Amino acid sequence: MKNNDEILALFENYLAQIKLPEEPQILYSPIIYSMSGGGKRIRPTLLLLACEAYGGNVQDALPAAAAVEMFHNFTLLHDDIMDNAEVRRGKPSVYAKWGENVAILSGDAMMIYSYHLLQRVPESKLSRIMEIFTPMALQVCEGQQYDMDFENCAKVSVVEYMRMIELKTSVLLAGSAMIGAVLGDASVEECRKIYRYALELGLAFQLQDDLLDSYGTEEELGKKIGGDILEGKKTYLMLQAMSRATEEDRNILRNTYRDNSLTDDEKIARVKAVYDRYDIYHSVEQQISLRFDRALSLLGTLDLPAERTEHLRVFAQNLMGRKK
Amino acid sequence: MKNNDEILALFENYLAQIKLPEEPQILYSPIIYSMSGGGKRIRPTLLLLACEAYGGNVQDALPAAAAVEMFHNFTLLHDDIMDNAEVRRGKPSVYAKWGENVAILSGDAMMIYSYHLLQRVPESKLSRIMEIFTPMALQVCEGQQYDMDFENCAKVSVVEYMRMIELKTSVLLAGSAMIGAVLGDASVEECRKIYRYALELGLAFQLQDDLLDSYGTEEELGKKIGGDILEGKKTYLMLQAMSRATEEDRNILRNTYRDNSLTDDEKIARVKAVYDRYDIYHSVEQQISLRFDRALSLLGTLDLPAERTEHLRVFAQNLMGRKK
Numbered sequence: 001m002k003n004n005d006e007i008l009a010l011f012e013n014y015l016a017q018i019k020l021p022e023e024p025q026i027l028y029s030p031i032i033y034s035m036s037g038g039g040k041r042i043r044p045t046l047l048l049l050a051c052e053a054y055g056g057n058v059q060d061a062l063p064a065a066a067a068v069e070m071f072h073n074f075t076l077l078h079d080d081i082m083d084n085a086e087v088r089r090g091k092p093s094v095y096a097k098w099g100e101n102v103a104i105l106s107g108d109a110m111m112i113y114s115y116h117l118l119q120r121v122p123e124s125k126l127s128r129i130m131e132i133f134t135p136m137a138l139q140v141c142e143g144q145q146y147d148m149d150f151e152n153c154a155k156v157s158v159v160e161y162m163r164m165i166e167l168k169t170s171v172l173l174a175g176s177a178m179i180g181a182v183l184g185d186a187s188v189e190e191c192r193k194i195y196r197y198a199l200e201l202g203l204a205f206q207l208q209d210d211l212l213d214s215y216g217t218e219e220e221l222g223k224k225i226g227g228d229i230l231e232g233k234k235t236y237l238m239l240q241a242m243s244r245a246t247e248e249d250r251n252i253l254r255n256t257y258r259d260n261s262l263t264d265d266e267k268i269a270r271v272k273a274v275y276d277r278y279d280i281y282h283s284v285e286q287q288i289s290l291r292f293d294r295a296l297s298l299l300g301t302l303d304l305p306a307e308r309t310e311h312l313r314v315f316a317q318n319l320m321g322r323k324k
Numbered sequence: 325m326k327n328n329d330e331i332l333a334l335f336e337n338y339l340a341q342i343k344l345p346e347e348p349q350i351l352y353s354p355i356i357y358s359m360s361g362g363g364k365r366i367r368p369t370l371l372l373l374a375c376e377a378y379g380g381n382v383q384d385a386l387p388a389a390a391a392v393e394m395f396h397n398f399t400l401l402h403d404d405i406m407d408n409a410e411v412r413r414g415k416p417s418v419y420a421k422w423g424e425n426v427a428i429l430s431g432d433a434m435m436i437y438s439y440h441l442l443q444r445v446p447e448s449k450l451s452r453i454m455e456i457f458t459p460m461a462l463q464v465c466e467g468q469q470y471d472m473d474f475e476n477c478a479k480v481s482v483v484e485y486m487r488m489i490e491l492k493t494s495v496l497l498a499g500s501a502m503i504g505a506v507l508g509d510a511s512v513e514e515c516r517k518i519y520r521y522a523l524e525l526g527l528a529f530q531l532q533d534d535l536l537d538s539y540g541t542e543e544e545l546g547k548k549i550g551g552d553i554l555e556g557k558k559t560y561l562m563l564q565a566m567s568r569a570t571e572e573d574r575n576i577l578r579n580t581y582r583d584n585s586l587t588d589d590e591k592i593a594r595v596k597a598v599y600d601r602y603d604i605y606h607s608v609e610q611q612i613s614l615r616f617d618r619a620l621s622l623l624g625t626l627d628l629p630a631e632r633t634e635h636l637r638v639f640a641q642n643l644m645g646r647k648k
Contacts, residue, residue: 021462027469078432082425101406101472104428108402109465111435112458119454126451130443134436138345141433145351148425 001308002058004315007048008041014062015069020113030094030106031113034073037089042319043068043172047180049315050194053308054184061183063120064129068176070114071133075140077107082148090222111137121183129179136175143168150234158239162203165236170202190303197298201316204291208320210235211284214272220321226268232257236287237280244278292320325632326382328639331372332365338386339393344437354418354430355437358397361413366643367392367496371504373639374518377632380508387444388453388507392500394438395457399464401431406472414546435461445507453503460499467492474558482563486527489560494526514627521622525640528615532644534559535608538596544645550592556581560611561604568602616644 002010015035020028044065051061077094079085081103086096095103121129146164150156177198181191212221213228214237228235241253256262256270275281295316299309326334339359344352368389375385401418403409405427410420419427445453470488474480501522505515536545537552538561552559565577580586580594599605619640623633 021466024466024469024473026473027466078428081428104402104405105465105469105472108432108435109462111432112461112465115439115454116458116462119451119458123451126454127443127447130439130450134440134443137436138433138440141429141436142345142348142351145348145429148429149348149350 001052001311004045004049004311004318007045007052007058007311010058011041011044011048011062011065011069015066018066018117026098026102027106027109030077030098030102031073031110033097034077034094034106034110035070037091039069039073039089041069043072043176046173046198046312046315047176047183049311050177050180050186050198051184052180053194053302053304053312054181054186054190055308056180056184060122061180063117064179064183065176067114067117067133068172068179070110070117071137071140072172074107074110074114075144077103077110079144082144125182128182132175132178132182136171139167139171143171156234156239158236158243161234161236161239165206166199166203169206170199173202173205174199187303193298193302197295197302197312200291200295200298201319204288204295205319207236207284207288207291210237211281211288214268214275215281226264229268229271230257230264237275237284240283241275241278241280244280245274249274249277288320292316292322325376325635328369328373328635328642331369331376331382331635334382335365335368335372335386335389335393339390342390342441350422350426351430351433354401354422354426355434357421358401358418358430358434359394361415363393363397363413365393367396367500370497370522370636370639371500371507373635374501374504374510374522375508376504377518377626377628377636378505378508378510378514379632380504384446385504385507387441388503389500391438391441391457392496392503394434394441395461395464396496398431398434398438399468401427401434403468406468449506452506456499456502456506460495463491463495467495480558480563482560482567485558485560485563489530490523490527493530494523497526497529498523511627517622517626521619521626521636524615524619524622525643528612528619529643531560531608531612531615534561535605535612538592538599539605550588553592553595554581554588561599561608564607565599565602565604568604569598573598573601612644616640616646 020031022028047065047068048058048061052058076088080088080093080095081100084095085093087093093103094106098106118129118133119126143164143166146160147168150161150164174195178191178195181194186194210228213235214226216225218225228238238253242250245253252270252274256267259267262270296313299312299316302309344355346352371389371392372382372385376382400412404412404417404419405424408419409417411417417427418430422430442453442457443450467488467490470484471492474485474488498519502515502519505518510518534552537559538550540549542549552562562577566574569577576594576598580591583591586594620637623636623640624630626633
């Protein structure tokens with residue numbers, strides 16, 4: 001069996017040899033820019049590892065792996081327009097570099113191209129794989145819509161937030177894992193379990209992202225700490241704190257980010273002081289561990305010998321930056 | 325055999341019973357708005373007629389017909405953002421009504437949903453139909469990109485323009501006809517011919533659209549005459565005239581639309597006077613007839629008795645508003 005690094009190398013090789021059309025240049029070069037701009041290749045790696053765990057042929061699974069990565073990058077192109085995000089992976093976003101129209105249309109072409117890649121799976125499995133891919137893709141749109149809705153929504157519950165990140169982030173991991181398992185000829189029941197493994201892992205991953213934004217180091221996060229607080233974002237931390245805090249503290253949570261009398265550092269310190277009063281850090285940590293442990297125990301329920309799931313276990317640990 | 329009106333009624337019924345998810349409401353209601361906003365249903369009708377001509381089961385072809393219509397409407401949502409178009413079919417565009425972010429994301433969901441519909445075709449044909457649909461969808465994006473490129477391009481040739489409208493408009497008609505033929509179990513050779521029939525028809529249709537914009541009546545066009553001239557658009561008429569005119573006339577063609585000393589009617593009259601000097605009307609008419617006649621003679625080469633192609637012939641005549 002290939003380990004995670006070997007799988008990743010195989011995938012990068014495959015990606016590098018995909019030949020997009022050359023013209024119209026302004027349609028296709030943003031796609032190359034976006035696809036070669038790094039990223040952790042989480043989704044294709046997961047797909048390939050799931051396929052391999054069931055003894056599937058990883059070579060045959062490469063087009064589907066490229067399809068989920070292409071789809072993921074398409075969502076980034078369009079999300080960056082909607083969020084006015086000018087930087088992506090330390091470089092100008094497609095939206096910032098080429099403008100909005102190019103980001104819309106190149107994004108559209110990426111989404112279509114992801115189906116072009118997907119249809120290279122063995123023909124006998126195409127229909128089943130599309131029945132996973134397409135609803136998953138729709139759910140990602142739904143998640144993005146809820147995320148935008150929440151910005152203009154006075155009250156968002158923790159449950160609604162969890163559902164949103166499940167749609168926006170986790171289902172793409174879960175669907176990728178499931179497609180990999182289908183390509184490895186796993187049974188329907190096994191596919192369901194590996195789907196749930198990746199779903200729980202995705203939630204743990206997203207919650208950790210929220211936690212690091214306020215409590216991580218700049219090194220771990222790759223950008224300045226406190227961005228979510230300064231934007232007044234309704235993260236898991238914020239919503240959990242809102243649900244526990246007194247009215248007085250809730251006002252601090254609601255208004256600090258737009259209080260012009262404070263410096264950024266003061267704003268961050270002030271909100272985190274409220275978080276600390278309600279032990280939010282540990283509450284989130286606990287939720288992350290719960291999801292992460294669930295993911296790992298789901299691996300244990302698969303109808304596979306332990307050594308077959310080892311790479312999926314290591315993948316989960318790497319994703320969460322855990323050594324245990 | 326069902327005639328064109330019966331086919332259309334069948335399609336509208338099918339469309340009406342498609343149940344989109346209800347939530348998130350802001351993602352799905354623009355889709356319903358767009359799909360129920362009328363339109364001539366050209367592409368699905370063509371698909372169904374092609375299927376029927378080969379004796380295929382029109383009921384089985386309805387999902388694919390809905391897929392091409394959904395895809396077409398998706399392109400309108402995104403094109404309207406790129407073109408800042410506030411009106412579509414006499415009503416506010418999705419972009420104007422809900423804003424840009426909604427038009428982007430609902431458009432994305434429509435595109436994905438078109439694959440959701442497409443995958444309801446008989447499983448044995450899914451792979452072959454996707455191999456028509458996906459490249460066609462990419463070509464439509466390419467056409468839109470060329471269209472935008474041409475706006476900033478000092479010199480566009482008539483040949484480049486024809487290639488652009490082929491990609492932007494005709495391939496979607498051609499692909500629809502071909503998918504219908506595949507669903508009717510037509511041979512590869514027959515599929516190619518019917519593809520070319522629809523491609524030529526699409527070109528005739530688009531050229532006629534250009535012609536009517538300057539020489540039609542407001543009733544035929546559904547909007548004010550001369551819009552293209554007032555926007556300084558590089559239409560077939562304009563490019564043909566540019567290729568024939570003297571330098572002095574070329575300057576009139578280039579600059580009239582932005583000459584603030586003229587009223588709209590004066591601008592239109594001035595440009596049309598140049599067109600008339602080079603007999604552009606008849607030149608375009610000739611090109612339209614050429615394409616239209618080619619489409620009809622391709623029908624004659626199909627391996628089908630004449631009565632089987634009759635509805636496709638009537639379809640072409642109706643599309644062009646011709647009685648002959």
